[in-house]
Amino acid sequence: DLAASQQSDRLMIEEFDLVACCRQVSTSAKQLHAQSISIDCADEQIRITADPTKIKQLLLILIDNALKYSKRSIEVRLKKELTNVEIRIKDYGIGIAQVDVRNVFERFYRVDSSRNRKTGGTGLGLPIAQSIVKEHHGTIRIESKEGIGTEVIVQLPLEHKNPLPT
Numbered sequence: 607d608l609a610a611s612q613q614s615d616r617l618m619i620e621e622f623d624l625v626a627c628c629r630q631v632s633t634s635a636k637q638l639h640a641q642s643i644s645i646d647c648a649d650e651q652i653r654i655t656a657d658p659t660k661i662k663q664l665l666l667i668l669i670d671n672a673l674k675y676s677k678r679s680i681e682v683r684l685k686k687e688l689t690n691v692e693i694r695i696k697d698y699g700i701g702i703a704q705v706d707v708r709n710v711f712e713r714f715y716r717v718d719s720s721r722n723r724k725t726g727g728t729g730l731g732l733p734i735a736q737s738i739v740k741e742h743h744g745t746i747r748i749e750s751k752e753g754i755g756t757e758v759i760v761q762l763p764l765e766h767k768n769p770l771p772t
């Protein structure tokens with residue numbers, strides 16, 4: 607799986623614009639799907655210090671999932687806060703049942719394998735997404751209703767906190 611093969615341990619922290627990064631990922635994700643992606647952001651730029659390769663991988667996993675499990679267009683919202691940026695990826699697709707939401711961050715977990723047969727996947731996307739968010743000292747959560755849609759909400763600090771040397 608592409609997402610899994612790009613996984614590496616060390617973070618390469620740089621300053622970059624998350625809005626541009628998000629547009630770049632959307633452009634490549636769109637080539638694999640029929641729907642469109644709207645990006646909503648009040649700021650022209652949101653500068654963050656983080657690992658750009660990993661943040662791209664995170665966005666690609668979440669945007670690809672939203673497109674994979676929905677027939678309609680999806681929405682990506684970026685909101686700059688005092689010390690954080692909030693990223694919301696929202697789809698109006700099949701959704702996730704309440705009993706499954708708590709499990710989707712487990713490796714290889716896929717909701718109802720028969721339903722998922724048409725859309726390939728390994729069940730590694732969300733666990734990788736979660737580990738990237740954790741490495742960046744952020745949070746990730748899912749709000750979903752079966753048959754209505756799913757929203758993934760990520761909070762990342764604008765400034766990366768390096769772990770203290772031991």
Ligand code: ATP
Pocket residue numbers: 607667671672673675676697699700701702710715716717718722726727728729730731732733756
């Ligand atoms: P891949 O490793 O290729 O991403 P995957 O999509 O099966 O495969 P995860 O990204 O870890 O793996 O997702 C786990 C499961 O959570 C999926 O199989 C799917 O059942 C459910 N899921 C994830 N995102 C969504 C979404 N936006 N809408 C509905 N179900 C979702």
